Amino acid sequence: MSDERVGNWVKRENVFSQDPLSWASEQRVYEWHPSYTLGNAPSDPALEEELFSEESRVNSGINFKNYAHMKISIKDGPPDLLPLQTFNDASLHPIIAENVDRMRYSEPTPVQKSAIPIILQGYDIMACAQTGSGKTATFLIPIISNLVSKFERGRLNIIRPQSRMPFKSSPLLLVILPTRELAIQIFKEARRFTYRTPLRPVVIYGGAEPRVQREQVAKGADILIATPGRLKDMMERGIISLSHVRHVVLDEADRMLDMGFEPQIRAIIQASDLPRDESLQTLMFSATFPRQIQKLAWDFLKHNCCRIRVGRIGGTTSDITQRIIKLHEYQKKEELEHILLTFPPARTMIFVETKRTADNLDDYLYNKKFPTCSIHGDRTQKERELSLKAFKEGKSPILIATAVASRGLDIKDVMHVINYDLCNDIDEYVHRIGRTARVGNQGLATSFYTSYNEPLAPQLTKLLIECKQEVPDFLRDFINPNTTYETEDFIDEPTTSNADFHGTWDKNPNW
């Protein structure tokens, strides 16, 4: 047994030998039959277990109650807004309310309290709330409830293929996201909230077998969850039409509008058959929203767009204990091993800057018998999905990742995030450490700081103070007594055109 272990970690089995995994887009959704009526549709115990079981959910943690003290700012919202106290106040369709109960959500989070009623009133919104604070359910619950209520009143045209008639799938809700793994995750949330409803969610994303995805799309996709490249491709092939879309969501909106994706988003939203009329509702969500991206966002939103901010834009939760360790590049491996051996084994994500470092570090730790896997942009999609599956199931509780895994991923019991390579962008830092301490749970983030990271020091110091974290001695010089905290707000709608704006971030080939 001794050669199978290092410290308290047990070497992982070969999780790649099984090929096995069916593509995420093939995962089962509730099968509605035209003879069913709402409320009388039969339950599907196996699917219910898969979607709602205790193991499949991230439970809220002991600090959930602290959400009650968060400051919420709403600009240009409805004058008669009554924030929700409970989900009952939202008058959700009973089938959706049942699904919310199945998720064991006892109370809405702050962003849900204010945004759900605003979304139900049809407003466009730009919403910024901390990582892990339930932004996905914030848009899925009201939109799905709204669509199901319309269906019940006979006011929703759900389009399904008719035999021998040419068919284009025409979604009603379109959710666009930056990464494949995030698309898969939101698909699961959509499978949950559409359980026992006639709405069919479908996910399409790059890297996976297009044929399998086309088959799913061909059955009808009322809720389409997509990464931009694959969506554009299927639109160009005439498989998907956006002519019936009533709601568009840009999740991780600041990333979707940054230079890497902005042209594709423009092509999808502005140069397609998507009806850009008053009845189209556009929603943007993120935990970070740089000012130049906010300016650009207005190109896609209505003039009466409402801005919702929970805490400060780009802030993070004080449920994460942040430790910054100063060292030299050559000391990183030794320090990492020391940390892994001295902390109790727990699900740990290690972030690095480049695909090469991810491969090297994965080999190095695996050869030392640590149960590691890795995920980055050069891995095949099967490998990416298998790594993530092994991490989630605990077969490989150490995941080494590049920035492809920094946004949005919601994985149960990630106790420790280690920034082996600290990034020099504070928003990226906020997203990375946000993989731990979700919905009121606690977590630890350890970052290796070298002289190369000095550009990050002022903003990092500000964030540490704001979250009441210890500021290490080597960062004390960056404490600025004139800094104001927790005040960063949304900018107002710009009066000049954004036509010549160019973002600052380009798709990094190293991820």
Ligand SMILES: Nc1ncnc2c1ncn2[C@@H]1O[C@H](COP(=O)(O)OP(=O)(O)OP(=O)(O)O)[C@@H](O)[C@H]1O
């Ligand atoms: N009201 C609620 N009560 C308890 N848990 C909730 C509630 N709303 C959402 N959750 C759960 O909280 C977890 C985090 O939600 P989600 O992934 O939507 O966070 P997020 O705000 O989008 O985070 P990120 O910014 O990292 O993308 C999910 O597991 C979700 O099921």
